[in-house]
Amino acid sequence: MAALxxxxxxxxxxxxxxxxxRSPVTILAALLTLLCVGGAVLAPxxxxxxxxxxxxxxxxxxxxxxAWSDQGSAKYLLGTDDQGRDILSTILxxxxxxxxxxxxxVLFSAVLGVSxxxxxxxxxxxxxxxxxxxxxxxxxxxxxxxxxxxxxxARVALPRELHxxxxxxxxxxxxxxxxxxxxxxxxxxxxLVEKSKEYVQAARVIGRHPVAIxxxxxxxxxxxxxxxxxxxxxxxxxxxxxxLSFLGVGVPPTQPSLGTLVRIGNDFLISGEWWIxxxxxxxxxxxxxxxxxxxxxxxxxxxxxxR
Amino acid sequence: xxxxxxxxxRLIEVGRDFDVSKPWLNRVVEGAPRQLLRAVDGVTxxxxxxxxxxxxxxxxxxxxxxARLIVGLYALSRGRIEFDGTDLxxxxxDATVLRRRMQMIFQDPYAxxxxxxRVRDIVAEPIRVLxxxxxxxxxxxxxxxLLRQVGLSPEDGEKYPHEFSGGQRQRISIARALSGNPExxxxxxxxxALDVSVQAQILNLMTELQERLGLTYLFISHNxxxxxxxxxxxxxxYLGRVVELxxxxxxxxxxxHPYTRMLMDAIPDLEMSGKPRTPVAGEVPNPLAPPAGCAxxxxxxxxxxxxxxxxxxxRPVPGGAAACHxxxxxxLSA
Amino acid sequence: MSAAPLLEVKDLRVEFxxxxxxxxxxxxVSFAIAPGEVLGVVGESGAGKSMTGMAIIGLLEPxxxxxxxxxxxxxERIDHLRGERMRAIRGxxxxxxxxxxxxxxxxxxxxxxxxxxxxxxxxxxxxxxxxRRALQxxxxxxxxxxxxxxxxxxxxxxxxMRQRVVIALALCAEPxxxxxxxxxxxxxxxxxxxxxxxLRRLARExxxxxxxxTHDMGVIAETADRVAVMYAGRLAELGPVxxxxxxxxHPYTAGLMGSIPKVGAVRRHARLVQIDGAMPRLNAIxxxxxxxxxxPKRFGRCTAERPELLPVGNAIAxxxxxxxxxx
Numbered sequence: 001m002a003a004l005x006x007x008x009x010x011x012x013x014x015x016x017x018x019x020x021x022r023s024p025v026t027i028l029a030a031l032l033t034l035l036c037v038g039g040a041v042l043a044p045x046x047x048x049x050x051x052x053x054x055x056x057x058x059x060x061x062x063x064x065x066x067a068w069s070d071q072g073s074a075k076y077l078l079g080t081d082d083q084g085r086d087i088l089s090t091i092l093x094x095x096x097x098x099x100x101x102x103x104x105x106v107l108f109s110a111v112l113g114v115s116x117x118x119x120x121x122x123x124x125x126x127x128x129x130x131x132x133x134x135x136x137x138x139x140x141x142x143x144x145x146x147x148x149x150x151x152x153x154a155r156v157a158l159p160r161e162l163h164x165x166x167x168x169x170x171x172x173x174x175x176x177x178x179x180x181x182x183x184x185x186x187x188x189x190x191x192l193v194e195k196s197k198e199y200v201q202a203a204r205v206i207g208r209h210p211v212a213i214x215x216x217x218x219x220x221x222x223x224x225x226x227x228x229x230x231x232x233x234x235x236x237x238x239x240x241x242x243x244l245s246f247l248g249v250g251v252p253p254t255q256p257s258l259g260t261l262v263r264i265g266n267d268f269l270i271s272g273e274w275w276i277x278x279x280x281x282x283x284x285x286x287x288x289x290x291x292x293x294x295x296x297x298x299x300x301x302x303x304x305x306x307r
Numbered sequence: 308x309x310x311x312x313x314x315x316x317r318l319i320e321v322g323r324d325f326d327v328s329k330p331w332l333n334r335v336v337e338g339a340p341r342q343l344l345r346a347v348d349g350v351t352x353x354x355x356x357x358x359x360x361x362x363x364x365x366x367x368x369x370x371x372x373x374a375r376l377i378v379g380l381y382a383l384s385r386g387r388i389e390f391d392g393t394d395l396x397x398x399x400x401d402a403t404v405l406r407r408r409m410q411m412i413f414q415d416p417y418a419x420x421x422x423x424x425r426v427r428d429i430v431a432e433p434i435r436v437l438x439x440x441x442x443x444x445x446x447x448x449x450x451x452x453l454l455r456q457v458g459l460s461p462e463d464g465e466k467y468p469h470e471f472s473g474g475q476r477q478r479i480s481i482a483r484a485l486s487g488n489p490e491x492x493x494x495x496x497x498x499x500a501l502d503v504s505v506q507a508q509i510l511n512l513m514t515e516l517q518e519r520l521g522l523t524y525l526f527i528s529h530n531x532x533x534x535x536x537x538x539x540x541x542x543x544x545y546l547g548r549v550v551e552l553x554x555x556x557x558x559x560x561x562x563x564h565p566y567t568r569m570l571m572d573a574i575p576d577l578e579m580s581g582k583p584r585t586p587v588a589g590e591v592p593n594p595l596a597p598p599a600g601c602a603x604x605x606x607x608x609x610x611x612x613x614x615x616x617x618x619x620x621x622r623p624v625p626g627g628a629a630a631c632h633x634x635x636x637x638x639l640s641a
Numbered sequence: 642m643s644a645a646p647l648l649e650v651k652d653l654r655v656e657f658x659x660x661x662x663x664x665x666x667x668x669x670v671s672f673a674i675a676p677g678e679v680l681g682v683v684g685e686s687g688a689g690k691s692m693t694g695m696a697i698i699g700l701l702e703p704x705x706x707x708x709x710x711x712x713x714x715x716x717e718r719i720d721h722l723r724g725e726r727m728r729a730i731r732g733x734x735x736x737x738x739x740x741x742x743x744x745x746x747x748x749x750x751x752x753x754x755x756x757x758x759x760x761x762x763x764x765x766x767x768x769x770x771x772x773r774r775a776l777q778x779x780x781x782x783x784x785x786x787x788x789x790x791x792x793x794x795x796x797x798x799x800x801x802m803r804q805r806v807v808i809a810l811a812l813c814a815e816p817x818x819x820x821x822x823x824x825x826x827x828x829x830x831x832x833x834x835x836x837x838x839x840l841r842r843l844a845r846e847x848x849x850x851x852x853x854x855t856h857d858m859g860v861i862a863e864t865a866d867r868v869a870v871m872y873a874g875r876l877a878e879l880g881p882v883x884x885x886x887x888x889x890x891h892p893y894t895a896g897l898m899g900s901i902p903k904v905g906a907v908r909r910h911a912r913l914v915q916i917d918g919a920m921p922r923l924n925a926i927x928x929x930x931x932x933x934x935x936x937p938k939r940f941g942r943c944t945a946e947r948p949e950l951l952p953v954g955n956a957i958a959x960x961x962x963x964x965x966x967x968x
Contacts, residue, residue: 205378537902
C-alpha cells in the first residue's frame, strides 16, 4: 500500500502532471472528455431510455421540444425525435458507437502503422522502398476516399445481411487502413535514428536476433510520438466515421452513431424541429474538440524543447 | 603480464567499401557514376593474446571501421579475419559462436545504453543471450559482482541510465561487455567523450581489469597521449591503410613514418619545453578520391616520383614496420 | 599588464531559476583580460566555463540570467544591456567562435556573402571595400586561393577550413575581444594545431584579447598567456600558464594535471593520478569549498567556509591552504 502511495506521489510530482495542472484549458478538456467517455460507456445505466428498443418508445411523444421550452417536458430533457426517441439517450448511445469505432480504428491504424514503420526503418532496402511507395501512393488520396473505397468493396463483396452484421468491423478496417501512414512514417524516422545509436549496435554485437532487437530495444524508444499522433487521430477517426455515417455509408441505421443522428435530424431542420440535429451535432463537436485539446497538450508537454 | 605469442586475432589484407552513390534515380537522370568509398584498404596486423594493441589515426582513417569489421557489425569486402586460428568467414564455420568470445565498448556513453532499460537488464543481456546463468538468482549475483568490479554498487542495477554521469555509464558499458566472459575486447574511443579526470579513472579501471582477467584489448583512439599510456603496440592508420606498426616504446621514441612524425609533432606540448616542431601542412584528402601511390604524398615533405606512383607496403624496420618508400630507401634521417 | 584591462569581470553570478529551485551556474567569478592577451578558461563539463562565455557575449538562454556582478568592456558596463545595444556590441566589439563550424555558418549563403554582410553591418565602408577586406581576411586565416573560394558555400569547405572561415568571420568587424568556446574540439589533432597557431598569431597581430574556453589543457598550454581553472561554477585558480601547469596550487588543478596522460611518461600501465568521485551537480554543491569531498588535503575549515581567492606566487587560488601567506 505504501508503495502505491509513493507511486501516486511521484506521478503527481511528475513533469507531465505538473504541466497538466498548470493549464486550465487542458483540465477542462480532460473533464469534458471524461464526461463524454463516461456517458458513452455507462449509457445503458445512465440513459433515461433505451431509444433503440422499440417497446419503450411512445410515438405520441414524438417531436417534443427540449425541456426548457413551452411544450417540453422534464421526461425528455433534450426533446425527442420523430419516433419519440429521447435525444439525450440517443446521444449517449450514439457516442458509444462513435467512440467505439474511433478507438478501434485508431488501435488498428497504430498497430499496422507502427509495425510497418519499424520493419521499414530497421530492415531498410527494398522492403523499405516498397512500404514507403505504398504509403506515398495512399497519401495522394484523401482518407475519406480510401475509407469509402474499402466500404464500397465490402458492400459488393458481402451479401446484404452479412454486410449489415459486419458493418461496424468493415468501418473500423476502412478508417484504420486510411490512417496508418502517419504512424509508419513517424516510427520509421525514429527507427532510423535509433538504429544508428550505439546501444543497438551493442545488441547486435551481443548476438541478438533482429526481431528481438526491433521489439525489445527499438520499439520502446520510438513509441513516444505515437501516443500524441493517436490522441489526435481519435478525433479524426470519429469525424471520419461521422462523415461516412452522414453520407449513409457508415454504420447501419439500427446502430446509429452521432453522425447518423445528425443525418437523420437534418431532414427536420427546415420544419423547425432543430433540436433533433443540433444536439447530436454539438455533442460531436464537444467530444472531438476536447480530445483534440488533450492531444495538443500532450504533444507540447512531451516536447523536451519546450520545457 | 603473460604474453602467449600466438595471435588471438589476425587481419589479412582486410578491406571494406561503402557505396555512397547517389540514389538510383538521381544517377540515371544526372548521369552520375557509382561512387565507392574505400574506408579500409589492405589492412594486415595481428593482435597477440594478453596485449593491448592501439589503432591511432585521425577522423576518416578507418580505425572505427576496422573495429566494426572485427566484431561483425560490417561485412568484409576483401580479405579475411581469423580469430584464434579460425577464419571467421570460412564455409561451415559458425562465426557467431567464435564472436561470443569478443565484445565491444563504444565511444558515446549517452547513446550506448538503451534509455528504457534498467541497468541490471542492460548488464544481464549477454548472460541471458549466451545462457550463462542457470537460475535467476545466479544471474542477479553475477550482475551484482560485475557492477562491483567496475566500481559501482549492486543497488545501481535498479536505476536507469539517465541517472548516471558519463563516466559511470562507461563503467556500465564495461560491465555489460564483461558479462559474457569475453577474451577479447574491442574498445572504440572509450574515453574520448569523457572529461580528463574521469578518463583517468576509466583507463585505470581498464588496466586493472586486463591484469585481473587476462583480457586482450584492441584500443581505438585519436589521442596519442592516451595511447602512449595504455598500449603495448601501436598501429597508425591513414586513409584506410596502416602506415606504421610498432611497439609503443620504439614508436614514441623514434617514429619512422612521416605521418606518424607529423602526428607526434601536433600533440600539444604540455611540458612547454619549447622544442622546435615542423609546422603541419595540409588536410586529409577526400577519401572518395585518394591520391595515387602513397596516400600521404601530397602532405609529405619527403615525397618523390616513386611515392606518387607506387603504393608502399608495410616493411619491417627495427622495432616494427612502416609503409614508406623514404624509410625503406633510407632517405629519412632517424 | 600595461594598459587598462579590455575585459573586466567582477563577481559574476549566473542563475537558472527552475521549478525545483535556483541553480547557480557561475558563482562569483572575477578576472580581467588585457588587450592582446589570451586568457584560457579551463574546466570539465559542468564547471560553468561556457556559461561565463555566454554571459559575456550576451547569449544566455532564458530563464538563465545574470543575477549579480559586472562585466565591463573597455570600462563600459555591458552586462545589463538589452536587444539593440547588445547587438551593436556583439559582432562589432566582441567576436565569437563556437565549437561546431558546421552550424556556425549559414549553409544557404556563400562565405563571401556572410563576411561582407557582417562587415557592412558593423563598419561604415563601401561594398567594394568590404569585399576587399573579406578577401584579405580569408588570406590571413590561411584559405588558399581566396578569390576562388570566396564564392563557395560552407559545405564546400572541410572542417578545418570551415573553422578558419568562422575565425575570419569573428575578426571581420575588428573586435577588441574574441570569445572562443571549444574552437578546436571538433577538429582532428593536426588541424587543431594549425588553428591554435592561427589564433595565437592573429591575437598578437591585431591586438585582440582572446578568451579561450576549453577542457583541453594541451590547447591552453600552447595558446594562452594566463589560465583560469573553473570548478562547479567557481574559480579555483588563476595565474600565468607556466605556473599553473607546472606548479598547480589548488589541489583540483594538481589532480587534473596528474590525470592527463603524457607522451613519454616514465612507466606505461602505471596508474594515472585519479580524483575519486565526480564534480558535484549544480543543485548539490557541498558547503564550504566545492571541492572538499574529493580533496586529499582537506581540513576543518574547508568543510565550513567557502574559500576566498588568495594570492600565492604569481597566481591566485581559492584554497584555505594558502590562508597564511604563500607556502
